[in-house]
Amino acid sequence: xxxxILSTHVLDTSTGSPAAGLFVELLKKRDDTWTLWHNTVTSGxxxxxxxxxxxxxxxxxxxxxxxxxxxxxxxxxxxxxPYVEIVFNxxxxxxxxxxxxxxxxxxxxxxxx
Numbered sequence: 001x002x003x004x005i006l007s008t009h010v011l012d013t014s015t016g017s018p019a020a021g022l023f024v025e026l027l028k029k030r031d032d033t034w035t036l037w038h039n040t041v042t043s044g045x046x047x048x049x050x051x052x053x054x055x056x057x058x059x060x061x062x063x064x065x066x067x068x069x070x071x072x073x074x075x076x077x078x079x080x081x082p083y084v085e086i087v088f089n090x091x092x093x094x095x096x097x098x099x100x101x102x103x104x105x106x107x108x109x110x111x112x113x
Contacts, residue, residue, distance in 0.1 A: 005057050006050040006090075007097045008064060009112070010042050014077075014103040018046025022071040026050060029061040037062075054093055063087045064098055072104055079104040 006026070010019035022042045027034040042048055050057075069082040084107050086098055097112035 005052050005054055005095055006062075008042075008048050008099060009097070010046045010066065010100045010102055012046075012103065013101050018042070018044070019071060019100075019102055020044045020046055021074065022046070023067040024048060025065040025067075027063045027065065029063070034063060057090065059090050059092050061087065061089050064100075066100060066102070068102065068107075077104050081107065 008024065010022055010024075011017070012019045019042055024040060024042065025036060026038040028037045029035075038050060038052075040048055040050075064086045066084040066086075067082075068079055068084055072079040081104075084100065084102070086100065086109050088096065088098060088111075090096055099109060099112045101108045
């Protein structure tokens with residue numbers, strides 16, 4: 001199986017565990033508006049491999065929106081961040097792994113491999 005063009009992995013650093021069941025939306029920027037392209041939840045190991053090929057995911061500006069508040073409500077915790085949005089640009093033929101390290105009061109991201 002070929003590598004997905006877009007993937008993410010969310011780790012809850014407050015527990016040291018994958019953030020399973022976190023609802024994530026993928027949006028694409030068109031002109032000055034965002035259009036919902038796909039939504040899903042993270043797997044048991046906190047991962048999503050989006051079902052797009054190089055042909056179906058054109059170069060452009062995209063946004064991953066992680067619904068953090070709902071995730072933490074399920075665990076009985078509160079959070080400062082109701083959601084986290086990560087905006088990124090793609091070019092033709094690239095692979096994009098966008099990890100999120102998450103806690104109720106902070107987060108960080110980077111381009112993974």
